[in-house]
Amino acid sequence: MNVAAIFHRSSGNLCYAADQDTVVLRLQTGKDVEQVTLVCADPFIHELTRRKHWYGQHYIMQCLCELPHHILWEYRIKPPFKRLQYYFEVSAGEERYAVMEDGVFPIGDTSPAHRQCFKFAWLNPSDVIAPPAWVKDTVWYQIMPDRFCRDKNAPDDPKFLSWGQKKYFGFNHTYGGTLKGITERLPYLRELGITGLYLTPIFSAGSYHKYNTFDYRTVDPDFGTEDDLRELVQKAHQAGIRIMLDGVFNHCGTNFFAWQDVCQKQKASPYYDWFFINQENFLSERVETADARYYTFSFWAGMPKFNTNHPEVIEYFSEICAYWVREWDIDG
Template identity: 45%
Template structure:
């Protein structure tokens, strides 16, 4: 047996409570393992520990599995009668059997040695307050990310003196301000509602000198170029009237250069009461803009104008937790996204979680983390993270033509075995954002474009589209991905067909429960075609939803069956050209 391929631990995504009654247990093995059983029972079923008891447990097969690139992920759900569990595994290759304990592998012969210890895995107690809980509404949400300065100018009276005439086509720079504001977003809420959107994610709206606002000057104020507190409250109220939730972006890893505490540090140095609010190593600072690279103080990346906030400092944590609490209480927002979330302290994240969940247990806390984020997703920090690994994996399949449908299966399964199931339900899934090249500029044609979005909308979690995605808006890397929304062309109907397809996907996602389901598998009905994606969403005993996407050069013969929910290039009910077929099939 491939011993090195086997892994389990009685914690994190390998063993965790799904709710107060159910415990999820996962184990990885190599492909040589043909069957896995779990032997389980109450730790005290045979007596108290160390009392000479002989504990056996009950044997149950583990039947659910997902294929990874080099391993199999086996899954079972158990209901410990007394809220605790003791267990080990039996692994069979067809030729041999091995028993897997916390201290390693034991042969059948060793299992029968009298007096030999059995160091079982143990989940001690399923305390309800330790169960990771995520807000259920997020799984029903389709998000729309807005970069306010470039979305819509609804109130020219708050435009700055250097405002640039709205540019519906062509590139933009980080120095240009186009006058987009909160009133403009409010004006377009009906447009978003008709599109099917029911969640808004706004990049920062607090006072800052830049157009992107990630260099915050005042966390207590709405930027005057966007409006004021009443403008934002009105936006939230009108959004809620339409069933649209609102999430704000919080920048707590670093501040802007003109943040008052930083200005105090620059004026007073170590004598400033805010000196420990930042991560300063040396004073005075270099005057040539090289302080960050010389490690005189830490910053966001190497921008001297964005000093890193010291969230290890209790006073700093309280200040920013109070800021977020005010957003929730005063504005009535539904979510908070933390920028550069992997660099703020875990202590800050835990205190933030405790405070805002006390105000609104249903608040959604989202972290910007681009890599595996399990340490932040154990139930006491974030509800979810921006699922960049999923988006990158989807795009890679279309970019790298050597990848097969098996490779696609492996990479999707990797993304959804990294976390707990309740986390998977609310992962923030996206294909592009204000930080990346736009999807349309990454693909050759609209067939590929809509196919990737269709995959996104059929995945567990909560899908997000970036403003302009509905019209296949182009844009290269930052800042070109932040172009102005071409409202004149949209209102003239130039992009009506593109918007119709995206709106159909959005409404289908919201109306079809199976598309939101965490339960999916990859059958092998189209093995003859290397690049046909096929997966099925299963949650009901009588039906499932199947997603078929043809990425081949040739047409694919499809067996006509089920109720068609969405089709693109499905010809004569038998052939699938380079396109999409989503259908509900009765068992």
């Protein structure tokens, strides 16, 4: 058996709460494994039944999917007391191993009582990820507005590249795609079976991609107006298509009001701690931040990184999200 291919951890996508009653457990193995059995029970079941050692019930796991070099096995269980202790038994031919938290051992060479089992400490409702029901069946189509469609009434601006032109492609080169252009193509998207549009950033910024946001409340004029966005959302909803916006909350552009205030007032700015500034003389003409004078997206000086643990940053972006929903009736 390819023991090195066996992997599990009691977190992430291998162990999580699917809802308030159900825990999902997954085990990754090599392709030589023929069967996986989950052995689990409440971690204190032996105390309840007055036994000396913990013991578990056996459940045959299902093959969830076959990957290029692995098999992913899954079992969904409803622990009556919202907690679990568990390990796995894997079989390949006559080989049988117990997969414990402290290693993989031949069955018979050890007892679960003398090894470290995996544990799911508590099924906490706050740990349950509960997206809206409609998300599950949505067919998403991602659109970078500048690259999708220039509306039929868009001005013939010389700053726009010709569609398909790549020779002089750069940071500030645009093709002139607009929100109205997306609206005009809704019938085409609906014909494809699309039921959700994921738009990359559309708010005021200094690049074609708009990931260096200057103002989270203003539609970038390259793409149109606020009314254009309202029209897009309204007509998309009429066509049965949801709208999700890309919120760039990891970093901003240099013209964002808080960063501008920090550059002017430095440590005296009330927004100084909204960012990760590591050096007194952090202002520089250098376009990269390999010197770590402040943290950024990648190493681009033009995209200072937010301290998203700061309460005021959390409050600011929570309100921004609420504003987008109130103002434009977006879906996410």
